[in-house]
Structures are given as structure tokens and as C-alpha cells.
Amino acid sequence: MRTNEFAVTSARYHGSTMDRSADVALADRLMERDESALNEAISTYGKLVFGIARRVVAEPSLAEEVAQDTFLALWRRPGAYDPERGGLQAFLAGVARNKAIDLVRREEALRRAKDSLIREAEATSAAVSTNESQVEVEDREDVRTALGQLSELQREAIVLAYFGGRTYREVAAELEIPEGTAKTRLRDGLMKLREIMESRRGL
Numbered sequence: 001m002r003t004n005e006f007a008v009t010s011a012r013y014h015g016s017t018m019d020r021s022a023d024v025a026l027a028d029r030l031m032e033r034d035e036s037a038l039n040e041a042i043s044t045y046g047k048l049v050f051g052i053a054r055r056v057v058a059e060p061s062l063a064e065e066v067a068q069d070t071f072l073a074l075w076r077r078p079g080a081y082d083p084e085r086g087g088l089q090a091f092l093a094g095v096a097r098n099k100a101i102d103l104v105r106r107e108e109a110l111r112r113a114k115d116s117l118i119r120e121a122e123a124t125s126a127a128v129s130t131n132e133s134q135v136e137v138e139d140r141e142d143v144r145t146a147l148g149q150l151s152e153l154q155r156e157a158i159v160l161a162y163f164g165g166r167t168y169r170e171v172a173a174e175l176e177i178p179e180g181t182a183k184t185r186l187r188d189g190l191m192k193l194r195e196i197m198e199s200r201r202g203l
Contacts, residue, residue: 023081023088030078038075045089046071049096056100066103070096106176146196154189161186 029037046067053066073095074081081091147155160166160174172182 020083020087024083026088027078027081027083030075038071041074041088041092042071045092048089049092052093052096053100056097057103062103062107063100066096066100069099073099143193143197146193149196150189150192154185154192157182157185158189158193 026037026041030041049070050063050067053063053070054060057063057066070092074092081088085091147158150158156175157171160171161168166174168182168186169179171186172179175182177185
């Protein structure tokens with residue numbers, strides 16, 4: 001099943017519960033790759049999962065990402081749920097909480113990396129010779145302004161690669177995205193950056 005074949009959003013969250021026998025039956029259907037079982041799990045436990053994620057992460061969009069990852073994990077490994085250890089509700093709650101915490105830690109690590117790169121860039125700028133030409137100063141300011149007009153996804157990839165010296169593989173690993181996605185963000189971001197720079201310079 002492809003990840004885009006279902007979308008977990010707060011609009012889908014109705015929220016209810018199942019008894020243990022119903023949980024077991026649902027898990028059995030998931031083991032048989034019954035996609036309707038996944039939709040049933042989302043409808044039944046989505047509100048709970050989203051609510052747990054929302055208490056841990058600040059942004060609703062990130063909470064929805066956590067919820068989707070939680071149900072995707074259930075789809076990929078339904079055997080991880082053990083009815084002998086509790087209900088499906090408790091299992092999904094634990095998965096959602098762990099994924100939300102991991103996301104917060106990843107976002108915090110990325111923020112620290114960005115802050116460090118910005119400090120390095122500012123320190124480098126301060127150390128530039130006073131003989132630097134006005135054109136070079138303007139070029140640097142143009143780049144900084146243009147970066148601010150990129151999408152967050154493009155900007156973080158470009159900052160890591162071209163200001164942080166990462167390869168596209170290292171960018172992919174740090175952002176926990178496929179290498180192909182990292183390449184696409186870098187390519188699209190650079191194209192957009194070039195367009196913005198040329199527009200500012202009247203080319």
C-alpha cells in the first residue's frame with residue numbers, strides 16, 4: 001500500500017472504542033492486508049491518536065503527520081500489536097506518543113543545526129575584510145533575502161547543503177527523507193533561488 005492512498009487528517013477523526021474481540025478481529029484483517037480495516041482503525045482511534053500527538057507537538061500539521069505515521073506503522077506491521085498485552089487503543093496511543101516525541105527531538109536538532117549555521121554565517125560576515133566591494137555585500141544580502149522567499153522544506157535543504165557543507169545524502173539522512181526527495185528539494189530550491197536573484201537584479 002502506498003502512503004498516499006490514505007490521508008489522516010483531523011477531519012476524519014470521529015473517535016470511538018472497540019472491545020478486545022473487535023480489536024483482535026481488526027488486527028487479523030490488517031494481517032490479511034484488508035485496507036478497509038485500516039480505514040476502520042483510523043475512524044475508530046483517529047481522534048485519540050491525533051489528540052495525543054497534538055499534546056506533544058505544537059503544530060496541528062505535525063500532529064497530523066504523527067497520526068498518519070502511527071497508522072502507517074500499524075499497516076506495515078500489524079503483528080506488532082499483541083492483544084495479550086492490552087487493547088489496540090493503548091497500543092496506538094503508545095506508538096503515537098513515541099513518534100511525537102521523536103518528531104519533537106528531530107525538529108529541535110534541526111533548529112539547533114540551523115541556528116549554528118546562521119551564527120557561523122554571521123561570524124564569517126563580520127570577519128570579512130573592510131575592503132570588500134559593495135557588489136559583494138549586495139550579493140550576500142540578495143542571497144539572504146532570496147532564501148527567505150523559499151519554502152521551508154527547500155530552505156532547510158539548501159542551508160544544510162550549501163551553508164553547512166552536507167552532501168545530498170547527508171541532507172537526506174539528517175532530515176530523515178529519501179535521497180531522491182533531498183535531490184528534488186535541492187534542485188527545485190536552487191532553481192527558485194536563481195529566479196528570485198535574477199528578478200532582483202533585473203536580468
